[in-house]
Amino acid sequence: MSRTGPRLAAVVGLAAVVLTGCAQPGQLGHPGPEPLATVLAAPSAPVMPPPPTGPVLIGSGRVEERVNIRTTAPAEYAVATIVLRPGESTGWHRHDGPELTAVRSGEITVLREDDCEPTRYSPGEAVFFPDGQPHLIRNDGRVPAELMVTSLLAPGAPSQTPVAPAC
Helix, strand or coil, X not given: CCCHHHHHHHXXXXXXXXXXXXXXXXXXXXXXXXXXXXXXXXXXXXXXXXXXXCCCCCCECCCCCCCCCCCXXXXXXXXXXEEECCCCECCCEECCCCEEEEEEECCEEEEEXXXXXXXXXXXXXXXXXXXXXXXXXXXXXXXXXXXXXEEEECCCCCCCEECCCCC
């Protein structure tokens, strides 16, 4: 047997050791990074469900009196999100058009000029204010209240007008 056989085996073995030391994760038997699905499903990073598709009901309620919505000229509508911190209120005010307020989170207390008995509204409930009705919305709870407010106004009209407390 020639001497080149053991020498060649030693050189090939040494090259394998050197190349293995230079290998990157995932090469030549080195463990690779965890698959993305495993990382996303880790307990420290909860997987969020996909957002709902189609119509999503924000709030609902019932208006006991007849509602007429008429305009004598063009009208503008607005949809806004309002957050009332605990203890905060809108102050007494009115709108020159109807308003619909849906409670998305938290709870609110409503006072109206014609009904000073406080009424509470919870998430998923909505309250309707007819054109010009003075009212106050306040957060008597311990967490912020998020409201979705839709109003219909004449172009250029103020979004609300402060009024003297009715109750």
